[in-house]
Structures are given as structure tokens and as C-alpha cells.
Amino acid sequence: MASVPLHISISEKLRDQIASGVYAPGEKLPSEHQMMAAFGVSRITVRQAIANLVNQGxxxxxxxxxxxxTPQTKVAYSLSSPLVLLESDLAQKGIKLTFENISFKKVRPPENVRAILGLTEPSAYFQKKLLSMNGSVGAVDITYILPELGQQFGPQLKRKMTFPVLEENAIAxxxxxxxxxxxxxxxxxxxxLEVPLGQPLIVYRYTAYSNPDKPILQGETISRADRFCYALTVKRSAP
Amino acid sequence: MASVPLHISISEKLRDQIASGVYAPGEKLPSEHQMMAAFGVSRITVRQAIANLVNQGxxxxxxxxxxxxTPQTKVAYSLSSPLVLLESDLAQKGIKLTFENISFKKVRPPENVRAILGLTEPSAYFQKKLLSMNGSVGAVDITYILPELGQQFGPQLKRKMTFPVLEENAIAxxxxxxxxxxxxxxxxxxxxLEVPLGQPLIVYRYTAYSNPDKPILQGETISRADRFCYALTVKRSAP
DNA sequence: TAACTTTACTTGTTATAACAAGCTAGTGAT
DNA sequence: ATCACTAGCTTGTTATAACAAGTAAAGTTA
Known part of the structure; x- marks a missing residue:
């Protein structure tokens, strides 16, 4: 019975109390001093128990x-294509997607990206967008685009998300x-993303092809794990 | 200068040494006692510095x-259906999937699962499997199955993964x-999963339907984040 | 009244200490 | 040679202690 460490049993007790609503989201827990008295343990044990809760988010x-x-701000993304955030998908769920351009410029991409995109020339367009869901910062989107596309659609790419621009311009x-x-x-x-160093993040990494062999862009969306939930429905044919 | 806590500066020093290859993946770091002498600090400070490294994975x-x-053992799963581990999918990538039955019994499922499965009776079959990829523990699979299916296919479910059993028995x-x-x-x-408390994990949560309205099982696969990489290819019809 | 200071409470950092528990290698008995 | 055991290493748990640092409200001064 006593094989479970004290700090574990205390943090599990607190976790249950949080889950059952004894402590509501955003509410303050008892101070370390109060917990020391309540559980009859030393401060180091109380702090370890609290550290467990913090590590568990x-x-x-x-x-x-x-x-x-922690206030619960998790958002479910229901996406029509994996790893591609479309405003229309999110709007269906009542989620308003806004973004801020952090960077849009011509750069020399890292070697692995150049290999993926099959770049003979040394440069490609690079864009970095900060995405917010319902006004709350949620993800950073980094995309490398073939130079001819980046040059042609630059003004539109600064105003809108990437895939809608390509689709509206009939880029298959x-x-x-x-x-x-x-x-x-x-x-x-x-x-x-306004998180402490070392917090878990989710990385979507994607490559889009205009035909079986022709990659046209390569990118990644890096999401806060605490505001991330990706939903998908797949129909299966009977065996 | 001294405003940075000791445990932070120590863990950053160690992080740089790991990044620069002073300590190779899988290699043992100096013991707490050795670090106490090397950095001239107490054990509690060394342990805090190590905790920072562990939290950062x-x-x-x-x-x-x-x-x-941490050895780099990340494995890419290429799945035919989201959130469903099939041996055939993994075998294509040269990954050998093995599992160990931790639990198979009739239980009263939690309220949310009973609502999803539309259970009128109070019980369902519950199975818990520990999944390993190439012999390395990677995920826990927890599934609740309709009582009639669990009873009928129990022996097979103990020997094989869930979806193959259903498909072989022509459960659409x-x-x-x-x-x-x-x-x-x-x-x-x-x-x-042999990870420290609080480490990030990935949860796949899935519900399978035998017809548009009939859910037959509900489950989740909880994966180690450091051994997780989920890959998917989707064909898009031209707009 | 407005601005400053004090005080009390909070969590953060760090030290010392002791014992528990898991692992490994060597010792010794059979 | 094999087995059991012990000694010595490792990290894990827990206690006591002191001071630092951030916050907020009460009190004090101009």
C-alpha cells in the first residue's frame, strides 16, 4: 500500500479533485503551507506533487x-486534408482562424528542403505565419514554396492562407x-507560442505535389500541444 | 549575470554538450555525485538540472x-486508417509489431464510453494491450468492445490485434x-511505457461504426511521443 | 489625495541529511 | 562451476532549514 510515493498519491488526489470540479479551471489551489498541514508532509513533498501536476499540464x-x-482551451480541428489548416474546415466548428505574417522572403532553404523540392536554383520563397484560433495563439506555420509560385502569388500569400491561394489560381x-x-x-x-521552454509541441510536416513527381511546396505547422486536437473521419470499404 | 538559477545554467551546459556530441545518444551522463563535485553544487541542484533535461526529452x-x-529511436508509422495500428502497414516499413495482453475482462465502462457505444446493458469487454515496435515498448492500446462481440471473439482477440479479427470474421x-x-x-x-511522469504522450482516440449509426468499439492508443511519427498520404481531387 | 514604504504571503532556489530501492560485480560457500 | 549473498555503486524519496524574489494589501509620508 505504502509502495506508492507520497508525492504521487498527493498529486493524484489533487488531480481527482480538479477533475471532479472541487477546484475549477483558473482557480487557485491551496498554498504550499496549507497543503503541508493538510497532508501532513514536508514542503519538498508538496512541491514534488505540484510539479507532477504542472508536468501533466x-x-x-x-x-x-x-x-x-490550467484553464481548458483545447480546440478540436476537423481537417479535410491532413496537416493543412483551412479556414473553411475550422469555420464549420465555429473556430475563427486569424493569422499574422511574421516573415515572407526569398531565402536559401536548408539542404533537406531543397532535396525534397528538387531545387536546382539555390533559393525559394519562405513564409512564416503565426496562427491564432479564436484570438488565442495556437500555431506557427512555416512554408517553403517554389520560387516561380512565390514570386507570382506573393501579394496573395501575404493576405491569405497558402492552400486557398493555390486552389483559387487553379494550381492542381x-x-x-x-x-x-x-x-x-x-x-x-x-x-x-508563449509556452515555457521544453513544453511539448506537435509538428505537422507536409509536402504538396502538383503531379505524381512534382513537389511544389514543403512546410510544417507547429502547434501548442495544449490547444491541439486533430479529428478525422475515414470511410472504409468492406473487406 | 547570477540572475539565472544554477540548475538552469547547468542543464544548458549539459544540453550543449549533448548537442555537440560530448555525450552520445544512449551514453551515460556523469553520476549525481560526480556532477556535484564538477559543478560545486549540492545534490538537489544537480537533480533539478537533470530534471530539466528529462522534461525536454x-x-x-x-x-x-x-x-x-535519449537515444533517437523515432519510428514513422504509415497507416491505412487513422489511429488503427495494423501489422500489415507496419510490416511494409519493416517494423515488427508485437503485443502483450495486459488485461481482457468484462467491465462497467466509464460513462462517456457507454454513451458513445449506446450501451443499455451496464457492461462491455475491455482489453488492454502493450504494443512494441521492433521489440521496443511504444504504445498502450485500450479498447471497449460491444459485449456480444467481445464474448464471441474473445479467444481470437487475445491472440491477435483487434481490427484483423473483426475483418476476418466479416464484421463490416x-x-x-x-x-x-x-x-x-x-x-x-x-x-x-517506461517514461517519466509527465512526459508528453500522443493519444489516438477512435470509434468504429458497423453502419452509419452503430458503433461497435471505442478505444485509444497511447503512444510514447519520442517514438511516434504518424504518416499519411492523401490524394486530392482537382478543385 | 498621491506616492512611497513596509509587511505579510506567495513560490523559487539551494544546502545538508538520512534512508529506500534498483543494479552490478565480486566474494564465498556448496 | 554454480549459486547465493554481500558490498558498493546508482537514482528515488522525504525531512528540515534558510534565504531570494515576486505579489498585493496595508500603512505611512509628502
């Missing part, structure tokens, strides 16, 4: 103020290859 | 052995609704 501590239950996208994985916030992303 | 500690640089799966999101390891999952 259930609470956030603020020096000088207290520990607060034959297929999209995509991967999804989990990483941790480095210093740059921690600044963009 | 750069290192893993093992009681009795030491702290090791009309469609699968799935979501993917990021959570953190609680005590139970931390034990199953």
Missing part, C-alpha cells in the same frame, strides 16, 4: 501568486504527403 | 543505473471516427 504555478488550475494539388510528430519547444518556438 | 534516468542521453466496419491529441503521462502510463 493540469496546473500552472506563478511565483508570488500561487498555483492555478495532386496529393499531399504528411507526417505528424511530437517535439519540445526550443527558444524560438517558446517565444512565438 | 533529452535524457532519461533509471534508478540504480544512471542518467542516459463502415467508418472510423478518430481524434489525435497530446497528453502527459500519469502514473499508470508512466509505468506501462
Amino acid at each position: 493540469l496546473a500552472q504555478s506563478k511565483q508570488g501568486k500561487g498555483v492555478f488550475v 494539388i495532386e496529393r499531399i504527403e504528411a507526417t505528424i510528430e511530437c517535439t519540445h519547444a526550443d527558444y524560438e518556438m517558446s517565444g512565438h | 533529452l535524457a532519461q534516468s533509471k534508478q540504480g543505473k544512471g542518467v542516459f542521453v 466496419i463502415e467508418r472510423i471516427e478518430a481524434t489525435i491529441e497530446c497528453t502527459h503521462a500519469d502514473y499508470e502510463m508512466s509505468g506501462h
